Amino acid sequence: MKEQPREYPVEVERDGIVHSGTYTIERGIITVLYEFSVNTTQLGSMPHEVLAKILLAEILDGA
Secondary structure, three states: OOOOOOEEEEEEEEOOEEEEEEEEEEOOEEEEEEOOEEEEEEOOOOOHHHHHHHHHHHHHHOO
16 A cells, blocks of 8 residues: 655745645655645755745745
């Protein structure tokens, strides 16, 4: 049975409201989940915590 990737918390504050999501890392891909939205990209040299915040911000911006 395939093991599920570990989930990490990620938060972004907008207008005094903290938006909380989670992210996973699997095979060089980072995936951020927030409510019913998903944003995914390849990992690079940026720390995954920083990249997760950027991806969550993109979800919040509707990108």
